[in-house]
Amino acid sequence: MKRSVIRVIAPVVLLAIVGAACGDDDDTETTRGSRLTEVQGADSKLDQVIAADVVKCGVRDDLPGFSVADEAGEHIGFDADFCRVIAAAVLGDATKVEFVDVATEARFTALQSGEIDVLVRNTTWTASRDGTEGAAFVHPTFYDGQGMMVAADAGFASIEDMDGAIVCVAGGTTSEGNVQSEFERRGLAVEVTSFEDVDLLQEAFIAGSCDGWSSDVSQLTGLRSNYPDGPDALVIFDDVFSKEPLTPAVIDGDSRWYDAVNWAILATVQAEEYEVTSENAADSAAGDNPAVVAFLGGANADGTVVDPGLGLAPDFALQVVTQVGNYGEIYEEHIAPLGLERGVNALWSADEPGLQYAPPYR
Amino acid sequence: MTTAAPERRGAGSAHQTASRPPPWRDVRYLTWTFQAAVVAGLIAFVLWIGDNLDANGLELDYGYLDRQAGFPIADSDFRLTQPVSDALLEGLANTGRLVVAGVLLATVLGTLIGIARLSQNFLLRTAAQWYVEVIRNVPLFGIFLIMYSGVALTVLPHPREPLDWSGVLYASTRGVAIPWYEASNVRFAVLVLIVIAVFVGAFTVFTRITDRTGTPYPTLTIAFLGGVAALVLGWIILGLGITAPERQGLRASGGITMTLAYFASLASLVLYTSSHVAEIVRGSIQAVSKGQGEAASALALSGVQRMRFVVLPQAMRIALPSIGNQYLNLAKNSSLAAVVTLPELTKITQLAIANQSGPAVPALFLLLGIYLCISLTLSLIVNVLNRRLRIVER
Secondary structure (H helix, E strand, O other): OHHHHHHHHHHHHHHHHHHHHHHHHHHHHHHHHHHHHHHHOOOOHHHHHHHHOOEEEEEOOEEOOOEEEOOOOOEEOHHHHHHHHHHHHHHOOOOOEEEEEOOHHHHHHHHHOOOOOEEOOOOEOOHHHHHHOOEEEOOOOEEEOEEEEEEHHHOOOOHHHOOOEEEEEEOOOOHHHHHHHHHHHOOOOEEEEEEOOHHHHHHHHHOOOOOEEEEEHHHHHHHHHOOOOOHHHEEEOOOOOOOEEEOOEEEOOOHHHHHHHHHHHHHHHHHHHOOOOOOOHHHHHOOOOHHHHHHHOOOOOOOOOOOOOOOOOOOHHHHHHHHOOOHHHHHHHHOHHHOOOOHHHOEOOOOOOOOEOOOOOO | OOOOOHHHHHHHOHHHHHHOOOHHHOHHHHHHHHHHHHHHHHHHHHHHHHHHHHHOOOOOOHHHHHOEOOOOOOOOOOOOOOEHHHHHHHHHHHHHHHHHHHHHHHHHHHHHHHHHOOOOOHHHHHHHHHHHHHHHOOOHHHHHHHHHHHHHHHHOOOOOOOEEEOOOEEEEOOEEEEOEEEOOHHHHHHHHHHHHHHHHHHHHHHHHHHHHHOOOOOHHHHHHHHHHHHHHHHHHHHOOEEEOOEEEOOEEEOOEEEOHHHHHHHHHHHHHHHHHHHHHHHHHHHHOOHHHHHHHHHOOOOHHHHHHHHHHHHHHHHHHHHHHHHHHHHHHHHHHHHHHOOOOHHHHHHHHHHOOOOOHHHHHHHHHHHHHHHHHHHHHHHHHHHHHHOOOOO
C-alpha cells in the first residue's frame, strides 16, 4: 500500500516542480515580450527618459577632473557636467540626473541592458566598440591621447631611450595594446605590466618596478599633480602615441535618443562659438543676432521659433548654457585646474584652432 | 485501495510502519524527489538566465575568441595580433604554474605545521598555533595585497641598488633571478623524468627490501642521494648548460627571473592554504588511534620513524579528501592573482573584455567554465589517489 502512495504522490510532486519551472518561464516570456515592444515600438529611449523624468548617466567616481564623487555622493567633473547638459536639454532641468557608477568591464553591458541611458565615462570611441558592443558614439567631448610618464631622474628623454623598458599601465583599457604597438613600431622591446588599481601601480612605480607609466595624457596630468614626491619628480613626454577621442555613447539603433544626446552636447560647442555664456545667455536669446536667437529658441522678429525637430524643446540650448555652461566654461572649470591646456580641444575657429566643431544649427 | 487515507494508515498498519517509514521519511523516495527537484531547478535557472540575456539584448556569441587580442601579456612571447583564444591558453598556463607549485608547497608546509601543532616543544607548538589562527582568519585578498606591496615592494631593493650576489642571486623590485639551465626544454624534461625515476625507483626498492628482510635502511636519504647523483650525471651527459643572472642595466639578464606578481601570488596562496591543510593534518593525526603511536614506541621506533611509518600513513588516509577540497579552493583562489598583475586566466579575461575584443557576459561564462574544468580535474586526481590509498577490505 505504501508503494502505491508513492506512486500517486511522486508524479504529482514532479508535475508541480516542472509546472513551477514552466511558470517561471512564462513569466519571463511576458516580460521579454513587453520589453521588446518598448524598444521596437514608437517608444524611443527619449520618451522613456521624459516619462521617467530622470537621465540615468553611467560615470566613474574616481577620476579627478572628469568625474569624482565627493563626500555627499555628488559627482563633480567634466563628464559629470555633460550628464547635466543632457538632462538640461531633454528635461529642462540639469539636476535631474541619476549618476550610476559603472566599472570599466561592465560599462557597455550596463548600456545594453538599459541600466543606464547614456555612458559618459571617458570612453574612447573605436571601430570595434562601435561595431560589437551595441553602442553608438555621439560627438567626442574630449580629444585625448595616450602618453608616457617617467621619473625625472631616470635619464629618459623620449620613448626612443626606453628600449627594453617595463611600462606599467592601469588596465582595463586599450592602453596596454597601444604601448606595445608604439614600441614595436619604433623597433623597441618593451614589457607591459597591467595593473587593475592606480594606487597599487603608483606604489610599484615608486618602488622602481616600472620604468614608465602610460595612460591618457589627461589622466597622467592629474596623477602627476597629486604625486607624493611632488609633480617635479615626474616628466610627461610630449609624444602622444594614440588617438583617444573620449566620447559619450548611447544604445545602438535608437536614432531619436542618439540625436537628442548628440545635439545637447553639440549645443555647448555651438554656444562657445557664438560666445554665449551662462551669464549672457538669457540676454542673447532676446538679442539682435537672428542666428543666436534661433539657436537659443527665442522668438524672432515675426514671433516664430525655430524647431529643428530633434525632439527637444526649442529653447534646449538656452537651458544647457544657463544651467551648466558652454564648452569653454565646462573645460575651464574642470580640466584647466589639472594643468591641461585647451590644445586640440580648442574651437576650430579659435586663434590656435582645435578640433571642436559643431555642424551648423539651422 | 490505491489512495491511502491517513487515519486508516495511522490506526491499522503499525507493523507496516515499523518495516517501512512514511514517504516523507523514506530515504529512497526522498533522494529521488530531491534529485528531481534539483534537476528541475537547474533547468529552470538556465532557461531563466537565457531569457534574461535575450530580454537585455545580450548574446552568447563566442566569435570573439578568434578575433585579434590587441593586448600584450607580460613575461611571454604573445603577440598583439594573436587571437583571444591563444591569450586564454597563455593565461591557463600561468594559472597552471601557480596551482601546481601552490599545491605542492602548501601540502609540504601545511603538513609540517600540522605536525608542529602537536609538538612537545611549547615554542614550536604555540608558533604553529598562531600561524594557523592568524592566517586562516584573515581575507585572502588582504594577504595578496600585503604580499605584493607590503612585502615584495618594500623588502626588495630599488633596481638602482640591487641585491647582487654575482652569478647566484640577483634581486630587486623587478624580480628575483637565480641560475637556470640553458638547453632545450625537451632535454630538461628528460632530465627531470630521469631524476624522478631514480628517486622513486630507489625509494621503492629499498622499501621493499626493508619490508622483506626487516633490516632498516635510511631509505629517504639513499633515494635523495640517488636523485642528486642522477641530476649531476644527467646534466653533464645531456650537455645542459647553466646561465647565471648578470646585471644588465636595471634588470638581470640570464638565469630565470621570478616576477613579483608570481612571487606574491604563490606566497599568498601557499600561506593561506597551508594554514587550512595544517588543521586537517593535525585533526587527522589525532584521529589515528592513540594505541598505534604507543605500539610504535613500544617497538622502539624513534619519533620520526613513528610518524613516518605508523601514524602519517594512517592519518593521510583520513586527511586526503579534506586536503583535496583545499586544493580546489587554491585553484579557485588563484584568480585573485589578477589583482597583483599576474596575467593568469582571470586577468586575461578582464583584458579581453576591456580591449573590445571580448564581450563581457560570454567571456565570464567561459571563465567560470574553465575554472569548473580545473576543479573537476583536480577532484578526479584526488579521488583516484583516495581510491588507491583506501584500505583493501576482503
